[in-house]
Amino acid sequence: MPDNDFHFLKTLPTRQREELLSTGRPSVEEVKKQLLKLKSILLEHEAAFTWALHSDLGKPAFESFSSEIAVLLNEIEYVCKHIAKWNRPVRSRHLKLGYVEAIQRMRHPYGSVLIIGSWNYPVQLTLMPAIGAIACGNRCVIKPSEHAPATAELLKEIINRAFPPERLHVVTGNAQTASLLTSAPFDLIFFTGSGKTGKAVAEQAAKQLTPVILELGGKNPCIMDETGYSKTAIREIVWGKFLNAGQTCIAPDTLFVHHSIYEKALNEISTSVSAFYGEQPQASRDYGRICTIAHFQKMVEFIGQGIVRHGGVHDRNDRFIAPTVVTDIKPESPILQEEIFGPVLPVIPYTDLKTLLSSGSLQRDTLTGYIFSKNKNQIQLFKEHMRSPTISVNQVIHHAASPHIAFGGVGRSGYGAYHGKAGFLAFSYEKTDYKTYHYLRFQGKFPPYSDQNMKALKKLRKWLL
Structure with a gap:
């Protein structure tokens, strides 16, 4: 320079x-x-x-x-x-x-x-x-x-x-x-x-x-319980995850699905991805690319940490990674510990929401938390567990575009x-202009202090201070 x-x-x-x-x-x-x-x-x-x-x-x-x-x-x-x-x-x-x-x-x-x-x-x-x-x-x-x-x-x-x-x-x-x-x-x-x-x-x-x-950023969790499944809900999650090739700080990072709808959800995710980007997403005009080679390589490593249920194709020369869904991931794998920030979606089954929340699998201080559910008790339980400034119910991403909503983090997601x-x-x-208009001067506030002034202070403190 x-x-x-x-x-x-x-x-x-x-x-x-x-x-x-x-x-x-x-x-x-x-x-x-x-x-x-x-x-x-x-x-x-x-x-x-x-x-x-x-x-x-x-x-x-x-x-x-x-x-x-x-x-x-x-x-x-x-x-x-x-x-x-x-x-x-x-x-x-x-x-x-x-x-x-x-x-x-x-x-x-x-x-x-x-x-x-x-x-x-x-x-x-x-x-x-x-x-x-x-x-x-x-x-x-x-x-x-x-x-x-x-x-x-x-x-x-x-x-x-x-x-x-x-x-x-x-x-x-x-x-x-x-x-x-x-x-x-x-x-x-x-x-x-x-x-x-x-x-x-x-x-x-x-x-x-x-x-x-x-x-x-952070690992924004997305939960779908047994009452929250629908084709529309899956489409919302797929759209939010793979928007901008997954490079969105408020994208659903990991999807936790109730075991009773797990396979059905996985199948519908594949259907939605194909409907959005075709069978060859590299040729789609509606799908982006990874920003840098270093970030591309990180995504490739993440893909290798689970079983690929959809996608997995990548091209280094084009900085392309297909919308990818991975399952059967070991709990200690980096993909479950680090923010993904890319087009790789881990889908994890769970049996009980209370057990999931207490397991430590979810980062509590993310930018946002997502839950798809019709069960008010489940939704409230999730809200109380998360520290995120925003909780989005049955929707993803849209809250960040609203000028009516403060956008920011807490803890590891910023301040x-x-x-x-x-x-x-x-x-x-905030800058304050402060003025007083005296109609009586109370001399007891000045030293030397006396016991009598102390008694008066205790009686009149709300009017003095």
Whole structure:
């Protein structure tokens, strides 16, 4: 990296912060103007984004629009609709002994925000947090993933042409660039990616006491009990699992099926996969590719850890792995311990939900948990067991597209949440203006203290404090 680029990146947060201080917090109308500019970019360059996403991930045009562009357009429109209400100050008055306190609370931008995006949804997962950050009045630096190079370069070209660097700027580069950025004096860092890299980002940020929001992953369990089986339910699970070739942080990771419907479910899964992608999914225009060779190899190793009931075909030169279902997996196998993040679906039979939940087979702190059931008691039992911020009943994936639902993790799946109002809150802090109007001065609060003043304090504490 040239020295001038190094200096530019290290000083950019300070320049963004100074620009915010000199111009002041942008008005609601100014914020809307920036967000609508972002919206126009998405619309005007939809074809270019579709090409880039196909180049990086083999992503079908339908998935490019539905899971990337459309979600962002909806988010911008939702934020623009509600931003004025979210920005209004919250005022209250409280009568105390001797005075009236007047409180005004407002949300304020952190300043300069670093957003590090992920490769699996390289448009959505870089621009979605930027929408929340801009809505609060922050300045942003975006670092897209180097593992989706065509999309990263397109974002850099379009965004940097439309916005001055003091407002919004895209930086491309590898892990070294990301490390440089996380050591720069940002006011907040937002990271989407693996738990391992998330820990490194948090450790680097902690050296400067920079707050961090981490959106990680996990082994989202999906349970189908004896009342939850239907062809429609199986189609939903197959769609959610193999969307984006399985490279989705909220995809059903492992499917646990009640033993009474196990074989029936396996047969219907195969039927659905074939209906979606044909008998030769490599030739399907509706099925994506694995992002990197390293990730491809990991998926191949996972396939070898069980008996293949469907799929299993792979082509290294094309980064292709067919939608694959595996069974009869040893409990200690890595595929049951690590997040899969690819088109390999383990299907595990179980006999009793309580026994399954107590066995330790399910990660409790995932991004989401899925259950397909008509039994209210079973559903409630699953909800109480999981720590996930979101539990989805008889449906997969859709909740993540809603601006009405906060999206985020807990424990190993990260911390902090965004989307909709949650994003506005995540990228801002509460600032309070406090005033008092005295009608009587209580002298007993000043030293030297006396027993009499202590008695008065205990009697009047609600009015004094």
